[in-house]
Amino acid sequence: MTSIQSTLGEEEGGGIAEELAEGQRAISIAEFFEKNKHMLGFDSGARGLVTAVKEAVDNALDATEEAGIKPDISIEIRESGDYYTLIVEDNGPGITREQIPKVFGKLLYGSRFHAREQSRGQQGIGISAAVLYSQLTSGKPAKITSRTQRSERAQYFELIIDTDTNEPEIQVEEERAPGESDLSPTHGTRIEMEMEANMRARQQLHDYVKHTAVVNPHARLVLSEPGLDEPRHYERVEGAGLPAETEEIRPHPHGVELGTLIKMLAATESYSVSGFLQEEFTRVGAKTSKKVLDSFRDRHFGREMGWAVPQNTETPLGTAVENAVVNKGADATEAFAGRVSNTLSSRERTTHSELRDIVDTVADDVEEEFEANFGDTVRENAVEAAWTVLTSDRATDLYSLVDDATSTRKDDATVSGLADRLADKFDEGDVLNRVTRAELRGYVDRSADRLVSEDVSFGDTARENVADALWETMRTVPDDVPKVKEIAGDRDVASELLEAMRETDILAPPTNCLSPITAELVEAGLRKEFDADFYAAATRDAEVHGGDPFIVEAGIAYGGELQDGTVDLLRFANRVPLVYQRGACATTDVVKSIGWRNYGLDQPGGSGMPNGPAVIMIHVASTNVPFTSESKDALANIPEIEDEIELAIREAARELKSYLNKRRSMQKRRKKQDVLGRILPEMADKLSEVTGRPRPNIDGALARIMNNVSVEREVDGDTVTLTVENHSDRSENPEITDIVSSEPSDLPEDASVVDLDGEWFISWEPSVPAGESAELTYTIADDATFDVDVDGVEAEKLTIDAD
Ligand SMILES: Nc1ncnc2c1ncn2[C@@H]1O[C@H](COP(=O)(O)OP(=O)(O)OP(=O)(O)O)[C@@H](O)[C@H]1O
Incomplete structure (x- = not known):
C-alpha cells in the first residue's frame, strides 16, 4: 500500500486532500x-551579465526606433x-x-x-527579470x-520587485532637474543594476x-568594460x-489554433460568420469569406449530388409532375409540368436544392x-415527384462518371458493377443525397470492396x-451557415x-x-564589422x-582577415x-544540413558545420519568433522557417561559389602565366641565338596562349595606335584611360578627352567580341x-604593353 493509500485508508478518504489543500x-x-x-x-x-546587457540594449533599440530616433546607446x-555594476543608457x-x-518592477x-x-521584445519579462536577478544577487x-x-x-527611481506579489517596491522616488541627474542632457532612459557577475563570458x-x-x-553603440x-x-x-x-496586423486565418478561434468567436461583436471573418482576420474580404x-458548408452539410433526367423511365418526368398537381386547372397544370x-x-x-429553386420559379x-x-404543398409534391424520377436511374448516370474517372483498362463489367453499387449507396443514404467528402470515399470504398471480393482489382x-x-460533380449546398455564437459553443463545428x-487559398x-x-544593409553591416x-x-x-508572417535574410563574408x-x-x-544555445537552434541545423562542398567550402565528412575563413549570418524577422524557450536563445525547428533559411543561405552561397570558382581559376591562370613568363623569354632568347634574328616580342604570344586580353601601343612618328586583342572566349569591354603629356588630336568619335592640369585623359571603352580586336588611333x-x-x-x- 502506498502512503497515500494508507492515509486514505486511515482517514476513510478525503483527509489527505484537505491536508494538501493547506499547503496549496x-x-x-x-x-x-x-x-x-x-x-x-x-x-x-557570467551569463547573467550578458543577458542583462542584452535585455537593456534590446529595449533601448526598440524604444528609440519606435520613437523614430536613431539609437545612441552606451553600455x-x-x-x-x-560585484559588477551595469549601466545602459x-x-x-x-x-x-x-x-x-x-516596466522595471513587474x-x-x-x-x-x-x-x-516585429519587435525585439515580446513577453514583457526581459528587463524586470534583469532587475530581479540583480536584487537577488x-x-x-x-x-x-x-x-x-x-x-x-x-x-529617478530606486526599486526592487516584491516577489510575493510581483509588484514594484519603490525605495526612492525623486524628480531631478537637468543638472542633477546622471542622465546625459537629452531625453532617454538610464538603468543601473548591481549584480553578482564575472567577465568569463567576455567573448x-x-x-x-x-x-x-x-x-x-x-x-551607434559604445561599450566600456573593465x-x-x-x-x-x-x-x-x-x-x-x-x-x-x-x-500591427490582425491574425491570418491560416495561423490560428482551435482554442484561439473559439475564444475569438466568443468575444467578437460580429453576428454572422462572414462578418466575423472579415472583421477579425487580415486578408479576408467578401470574396475570400x-x-x-463554401468550404465550411462542404464540411458541415456535405455536398449535394445532382442527377440527369433519365432516358428510360416508366413515368416520364412531365407526367410525374403533372400527376403531383391537383385542382389547379388543366392549362396551368400542363404549363407548370411542361x-x-x-x-x-x-x-x-x-x-x-436546384430542383426546389426551379419548381419555385416556374410556380x-x-x-x-x-x-x-x-x-407550398403543391410545390413540395412536385419536387418530390420530380426527384423520384431524377433518382430512378442513378446507375446510368454514375456509369459515365465512373467510366470517365477510371483508366481504360477497367472493363465494362467493373465500371458498371461499381456504378450499380454506388447507386445503391446513394439510394440507401441521405434522401437529399448530401454527402461529406469522407462519406463519399466510404461509398466508393464499400462499393469497390464488394467488387474486389468478386475477383476484380480496384486500387x-x-x-x-x-x-x-x-466530389467535383457535386454542388455546395445553399443552406445558411450557423451563427457565430452557435459555432462558438460547438467544438466540432468550430473545428x-x-x-x-x-484549406482556402x-x-x-x-x-x-x-x-x-x-x-x-546586411552586406554593409558585415563590411563594417568584418574585414573580408x-x-x-x-x-x-x-x-x-x-x-x-516572417522573412529570412542571410549573408556571407569570406576571406580577408577572417580566421580559418x-x-x-x-x-x-x-x-x-x-x-547562447547554438547547438539547439534551427539555424544551426539548417547550416549543417547543407552540402557546403558544392559551394566551395570544406566540410569534413560532407555534413555538419563547414570550414573556411567565413562568417555566415542568418536573420529571421517575424511578428512572432518561435523561440525554444523564454530566454530567447534559439529558434525552434519550424519546417516553413527552416525551408526559407535554407533558401536564403543557398542564394548567398551561390554567389560565394561563383566567387571562389573564379578565384580558383584566376589562381591557376596566375600560376600558368608565371611559368610561361619564365619560359617564353628563355625560348625567345634561344630562338634568336639559333636563327640569328632579332628577339621576337613575346607579349602577344603570352596573351594568345593565356587566352588573355592584350593592350598594345604602337607609336609611329606622331601617330599613336592602341590595339586591344581579345583572345578570350567571351566578349570584353575594357575601360581604357590613356594619360598623355600633350594634347592629342584626330581622336575618333568613340573616344573622349579631358585636360586636367597639363595632362590629357583619353577615355575609350571599346566592346571587343571574342577572338577580335579593336584599334584607337590619334595624333600627338x-x-x-x-x-x-x-x-x-x-x-x-x-x-x-603600352607605356
Ligand atoms: N529603454 C526603454 N525606453 C522606453 N521604454 C522601455 C524601455 N525599456 C522597456 N520599455 C518598455 O517596457 C516594456 C517592458 O520591457 P521588458 O524588457 O520587460 O519586455 P519586452 O521588451 O516587451 O519583452 P521581452 O520580455 O521579450 O524582452 C516594453 O514593452 C516597453 O514598452
Whole structure:
C-alpha cells in the first residue's frame, strides 16, 4: 500500500486532500522565476551579465526606433568590489513616471505581447527579470533615471520587485532637474543594476555587441568594460536610415489554433460568420469569406449530388409532375409540368436544392400567368415527384462518371458493377443525397470492396479518382451557415470552420508589420564589422508560419582577415543576436544540413558545420519568433522557417561559389602565366641565338596562349595606335584611360578627352567580341609620354604593353 493509500485508508478518504489543500497556494510569476532564473538566461554570473546587457540594449533599440530616433546607446560595466555594476543608457523617448515602476518592477508587463508587429521584445519579462536577478544577487535596488521628450525634469527611481506579489517596491522616488541627474542632457532612459557577475563570458558579450552593430547599421553603440583600455565604439553606417516603420496586423486565418478561434468567436461583436471573418482576420474580404464559407458548408452539410433526367423511365418526368398537381386547372397544370420538365431536361444534372429553386420559379411564373395559386404543398409534391424520377436511374448516370474517372483498362463489367453499387449507396443514404467528402470515399470504398471480393482489382488511386470526380460533380449546398455564437459553443463545428479557413487559398499576410534589414544593409553591416574579401547577402520574400508572417535574410563574408577553421555562424531574430544555445537552434541545423562542398567550402565528412575563413549570418524577422524557450536563445525547428533559411543561405552561397570558382581559376591562370613568363623569354632568347634574328616580342604570344586580353601601343612618328586583342572566349569591354603629356588630336568619335592640369585623359571603352580586336588611333606630339590604365577586365586576364 502506498502512503497515500494508507492515509486514505486511515482517514476513510478525503483527509489527505484537505491536508494538501493547506499547503496549496498561487505562486507569483516573480517567485517562480526567482527559483527558475535559468529559464530566462540568468543561470550563472557570467551569463547573467550578458543577458542583462542584452535585455537593456534590446529595449533601448526598440524604444528609440519606435520613437523614430536613431539609437545612441552606451553600455558600461564597472567593477564594484565583488560585484559588477551595469549601466545602459539610451537617447529614446523615455518612460513616464507612472510606467517606470511597472516596466522595471513587474514581470510580464510590456507593450508588445499582444501586438502582431516585429519587435525585439515580446513577453514583457526581459528587463524586470534583469532587475530581479540583480536584487537577488546583490541585494541592491535597480536605479532608473528617465526623461521623456516633453519633460524638463528627469524621474529617478530606486526599486526592487516584491516577489510575493510581483509588484514594484519603490525605495526612492525623486524628480531631478537637468543638472542633477546622471542622465546625459537629452531625453532617454538610464538603468543601473548591481549584480553578482564575472567577465568569463567576455567573448559572448563582445559578440553580442558586435553582432548587434552588424544588424543595426543605423545604431551607434559604445561599450566600456573593465577589460578594455578604451571604450569600444561601433559607429553607424553612414546614411543607414531607421528600419522601415512597422504596422500591427490582425491574425491570418491560416495561423490560428482551435482554442484561439473559439475564444475569438466568443468575444467578437460580429453576428454572422462572414462578418466575423472579415472583421477579425487580415486578408479576408467578401470574396475570400465566401470561399471559406463554401468550404465550411462542404464540411458541415456535405455536398449535394445532382442527377440527369433519365432516358428510360416508366413515368416520364412531365407526367410525374403533372400527376403531383391537383385542382389547379388543366392549362396551368400542363404549363407548370411542361416547364419544369423542359428546364430539367435542358440541364446536365440537377441537385435537390436546384430542383426546389426551379419548381419555385416556374410556380411563381405560372401563378402570375394563370392566376392560379401554387402553394407550398403543391410545390413540395412536385419536387418530390420530380426527384423520384431524377433518382430512378442513378446507375446510368454514375456509369459515365465512373467510366470517365477510371483508366481504360477497367472493363465494362467493373465500371458498371461499381456504378450499380454506388447507386445503391446513394439510394440507401441521405434522401437529399448530401454527402461529406469522407462519406463519399466510404461509398466508393464499400462499393469497390464488394467488387474486389468478386475477383476484380480496384486500387486506392482508382478509388480516390472516382471519389474526386464525384466530389467535383457535386454542388455546395445553399443552406445558411450557423451563427457565430452557435459555432462558438460547438467544438466540432468550430473545428470544421478552422479546417475551411486553413484549406482556402488566402493571400499571405501583409508584410508592413515586418522590417527586414535588406540585403544591401546586411552586406554593409558585415563590411563594417568584418574585414573580408567577399560579401554576399540575400533577403527572401515574406512567408507565413502559424498565421505570422516572417522573412529570412542571410549573408556571407569570406576571406580577408577572417580566421580559418569552423565557419562562424551569426544568428539573429528580429535584429537581436542569439548568443547562447547554438547547438539547439534551427539555424544551426539548417547550416549543417547543407552540402557546403558544392559551394566551395570544406566540410569534413560532407555534413555538419563547414570550414573556411567565413562568417555566415542568418536573420529571421517575424511578428512572432518561435523561440525554444523564454530566454530567447534559439529558434525552434519550424519546417516553413527552416525551408526559407535554407533558401536564403543557398542564394548567398551561390554567389560565394561563383566567387571562389573564379578565384580558383584566376589562381591557376596566375600560376600558368608565371611559368610561361619564365619560359617564353628563355625560348625567345634561344630562338634568336639559333636563327640569328632579332628577339621576337613575346607579349602577344603570352596573351594568345593565356587566352588573355592584350593592350598594345604602337607609336609611329606622331601617330599613336592602341590595339586591344581579345583572345578570350567571351566578349570584353575594357575601360581604357590613356594619360598623355600633350594634347592629342584626330581622336575618333568613340573616344573622349579631358585636360586636367597639363595632362590629357583619353577615355575609350571599346566592346571587343571574342577572338577580335579593336584599334584607337590619334595624333600627338612625338615627344609625348604615355601612361595607360585598364579597368573592366580582371588583372589576371590582362597583358599590357603600352607605356
Ligand atoms: N529603454 C526603454 N525606453 C522606453 N521604454 C522601455 C524601455 N525599456 C522597456 N520599455 C518598455 O517596457 C516594456 C517592458 O520591457 P521588458 O524588457 O520587460 O519586455 P519586452 O521588451 O516587451 O519583452 P521581452 O520580455 O521579450 O524582452 C516594453 O514593452 C516597453 O514598452
